[in-house]
Amino acid sequence: xxxxxxxVLIFLLILVQSLLAMAVGVAVLFSASGRxxxxxxxxxDLDIGGKGYEEAARAIEADYEARFATQHIxxxxxGDQIYEIPFTSIDATVDGMATIEPLMSMDGIKDIPRLIRTxxxxxxxxxxxxxxxxxxxxRMKLIELSESIRKEPVNARICYKDGLIEKExxxxxxxxxxxxxxxLIRRQLSADPFAxxxxxxGKALDTVYxxxxxxxxxxxxxxxxxxxxxxxxxxxxxxxxxxxERINGIMLAPRGDAAGSSEFSFVETILSGNPDAAFDEGFCxxxxxxxxxxxxxGIPAENITRLPHKLTVDYIEPGxxxxxxxxxxxxxxxxxxxxxxxxxxxKKGTVVTVAIAGNRDDRPDRSVVSTQTVNRSSPPVxxxxxxxxxxxxxxxxxxxxxxxxxRVYRNDDLISTDTYEAVSSIIQIGPQTEPGIKNK
Numbered sequence: 448x449x450x451x452x453x454x455v456l457i458f459l460l461i462l463v464q465s466l467l468a469m470a471v472g473v474a475v476l477f478s479a480s481g482r483x484x485x486x487x488x489x490x491x492d493l494d495i496g497g498k499g500y501e502e503a504a505r506a507i508e509a510d511y512e513a514r515f516a517t518q519h520i521x522x523x524x525x526g527d528q529i530y531e532i533p534f535t536s537i538d539a540t541v542d543g544m545a546t547i548e549p550l551m552s553m554d555g556i557k558d559i560p561r562l563i564r565t566x567x568x569x570x571x572x573x574x575x576x577x578x579x580x581x582x583x584x585x586r587m588k589l590i591e592l593s594e595s596i597r598k599e600p601v602n603a604r605i606c607y608k609d610g611l612i613e614k615e616x617x618x619x620x621x622x623x624x625x626x627x628x629x630x631l632i633r634r635q636l637s638a639d640p641f642a643x644x645x646x647x648x649g650k651a652l653d654t655v656y657x658x659x660x661x662x663x664x665x666x667x668x669x670x671x672x673x674x675x676x677x678x679x680x681x682x683x684x685x686x687x688x689x690x691x692e693r694i695n696g697i698m699l700a701p702r703g704d705a706a707g708s709s710e711f712s713f714v715e716t717i718l719s720g721n722p723d724a725a726f727d728e729g730f731c732x733x734x735x736x737x738x739x740x741x742x743x744x745g746i747p748a749e750n751i752t753r754l755p756h757k758l759t760v761d762y763i764e765p766g767x768x769x770x771x772x773x774x775x776x777x778x779x780x781x782x783x784x785x786x787x788x789x790x791x792x793x794k795k796g797t798v799v800t801v802a803i804a805g806n807r808d809d810r811p812d813r814s815v816v817s818t819q820t821v822n823r824s825s826p827p828v829x830x831x832x833x834x835x836x837x838x839x840x841x842x843x844x845x846x847x848x849x850x851x852x853x854r855v856y857r858n859d860d861l862i863s864t865d866t867y868e869a870v871s872s873i874i875q876i877g878p879q880t881e882p883g884i885k886n887k
Contacts, residue, residue: 482499482500483497483498483499483500484496484497484498484499484500484503484547484550485550485572487570487571487572488550488571488572488573488574489571489572489573489574490503490506490507490510490543490546490547490573490574490576491510491511491573491574491576491639493506493507493510495507495547495574500544500547500550500551501544503543503547504543504544504546504547505543506543507541507543507546507547507576508540508541508542508543511540511541511576511578511640512540512541514534514641515534515535515539515540515541515640516534516535518533518534518641519531519532519533519534520532520533520534520537520632520636520640520644521641521642521643521644522592522596522628522632522643522644522646523643523644523645523646524596524598524621524623524646524647524652525647526645529643530592530595530596532585532588532589532592534580534640536584536588537580537581537582537584537585537588538580538581538584539578539579539580539636539640540578540579540580541576541577541578541579542577542579545577546574546575546576546577547574548577549574550572550574575637575638575639576636576637576640577637578636578637578640580636582629582633585629585632586625586629589623589625589628589629590625592623593622593623593625596621596622596623596646596652597620597621597622597623597655598620598621598622598655599620599655600617600618600619600620600655600656600657600658601617601618601620601657602617602657602658602659602660603615603616603617603657603659603660603661603663603664604659605664605667605696605789606696606791607670607673607791607793607800607802607804610670610673610802611670612667612668612669612670612804614661614664616661617656617657617659617660617661618657619654619655619656619657620654620655620657621652621653621654621655622652622653622655623646623651623652623653624650624651624652624653627649627650627651628646628649628651630649631644631646631648631649631651632644634649666786666787666805666806667698667787667789667804667805667806668804668805668806668807669804669805669806669807669810670802670803670804671743671744671745671788671803671804671805671809671810671811672740672741672742672743672744672745672746672802672803672811672814673740673743673744673800673801673802673803674736674737674739674740674743674800674801675736675798675799675800675801676732676735676736676739676762676763676798676799677762677797677798677799678732678762678797678798678799679761679762680728683727683728683729683732684729685729686725686726686727686728686729686730687729687730687732687733687794687799688794689717689720689721689724689729689730690717690729690730690733690734690792691733691792691793691794691799692720692792693716693717693719693720693721694713694716694733694737694790694792694801695790695791695792695793696789696790696791697711697716697789697790698787698788698789698790699711699781699782699787699788699789699790700782700787701782701784701785701786701787702781702782702783702784702785703785709781709782710779710780710781710782711779711780711781711790712777712778712779713730713734713737713769713771713777713778713779714726714771714772714773714776714777714778715777717730717771718773724773726771726772726773728760730771731756731760731768731769731770731771732760732762732763732799733792733799733801734769734770734771734778735760735762735763735767735768735769736763736792736799736800736801737769737778737790737792737801738751738753738767738768738769738778739763739767739801739816740801740802740803741780741803742767742814742816742855742857742862743803743814743816744803744805744811744814745809745810745811745814745857746780746783746803747783748857748860748862748863750780750781750782750783751778751779751780752777752778752779752780753769753778753779753863754769754770754776754777755768755769755770755863755865755867756768756770756867757867757868758848758867758868758870759848759851759867764818764853765818765820765851765853765865765867766818766853766854766855766863766865767816767818767855784805784806784809786805786806786808786809787805787806788803788804788805789803789804789805790802790803790804791803791804813858814857814858815857815858816855816856816857816862817855817856818853818854818855818856819853819854819855819856820851820852820853821852821853821854821864822851822852822866823849823850823851823852824849824850824851824869825849825869826847826848826849826850826869826870826871826872827847827869827871827872828847828871828872828873828874828882829871829872829873829874830874830875830876830882831844831873831874831875831876832875832876832877832878832880833875833876833877834877834878836875836876836877836878836880837877838877838878838879838880839877839879839880840876840877840880841874841875841876841877841880841882842874842875842876843872843873843874843875844873844874844875845870845871845872845873846872847869847870847871847872847873848869848870849869850866850867850868850869851866851867852864852865852866852867853865853866853867
């Protein structure tokens with residue numbers, strides 16, 4: 448028992464001696480850390496090793512003051528363009544004593560190895576500057592930059608091209624989150640004020656989603672029906688182009704959808720973009736082309752409101768035309784399907800095409816549109832004497848146009864029966880000519 452007690456006493460004596468030695472060592476470290484900055488210590492790029500603490504603090508402040516006077520906080524939002532905020536605009540300074548404070552303090556026994564490496568080893572120590580700045584001014588600068596940094600989202604696009612539906616995906620935009628950006632800059636200034644700060648870190652950029660995404664086009668998959676007409680009169684190009692631009696890309700909500708409109712009005716669509724639009728035959732040609740496309744797309748006749756011309760036109764078959772005007776004549780239709788419909792219009796050269804697109808489940812298996820002339824009426828003839836002509840000579844000034852009654856069928860279903868008036872023929876005759884029936 449005596450031997451065991453002796454061993455414990457010896458152990459305790461050794462432990463006390465070790466603690467005393469450690470305490471002396473720590474005291475030495477604190478004594479060393481209280482006089483001069485150890486060698487191989489840098490504040491950023493500035494070597495402050497061997498300087499007294501106050502001298503080192505002044506040197507740090509002077510160095511950063513000179514650099515802050517000419518340099519900027521540099522930011523990037525996409526890795527390419529650099530945005531700058533002058534350090535002087537936010538009253539940025541460096542607190543020298545706060546920067547070197549880690550050399551003069553010890554955070555418990557666990558900090559002893561750091562002090563040993565710093566004061567007695569060949570280890571290089573780089574101190575991060577303690578930057579102070581006016582946060583209100585920083586936030587104002589960030590607000591100013593936010594307009595330049597903001598990237599507007601790009602909506603998804605869907606278009607008709609050569610009989611097919613083509614889709615282009617949306618591209619989200621970004622906006623600057625000023626609160627998160629200020630915190631990110633604060634952290635970076637405490638590490639390296641001159642490094643480029645990537646705003647994509649620290650949630651400093653918020654995603655701005657497009658109003659129209661690919662999901663909005665999920666149900667627009669195929670062309671349900673299309674029709675083309677040729678432009679006979681170049682003078683109508685302007686109104687045709689205007690009408691094509693106005694109706695192209697219009698989407699109609701599904702039947703019964705309270706969130707969006709499932710009805711279309713040709714006249715209202717034109718007037719919404721140009722309240723003073725002068726309706727001429729160019730608008731009628733686009734409307735007629737659309738009407739034929741609606742029939743080929745399988746839109747039920749009861750969902751379409753259409754009025755024919757009084758006379759036949761030269762750009763589409765009788766029975767397929769549609770007359771539009773700002774007052775009483777309109778082409779209207781409603782979406783009969785449980786999926787979205789889209790209208791596309793294209794003018795390429797002298798050809799106008801209108802396509803109705805939608806879900807493949809709504810595509811008609813077979814939709815053949817045909818016309819049948821059931822009656823013809825000859826045009827009345829008006830003869831005008833021209834004494835410059837030889838007796839018996841006749842010159843046709845206007846051949847006129849016969850009147851017709853036409854039935855329009857989709858497959859075996861009668862869509863409409865339309866009657867068009869005849870246009871009088873005008874013929875010049877020489878003196879003493881017997882025209883048969885003579886109208887003066």
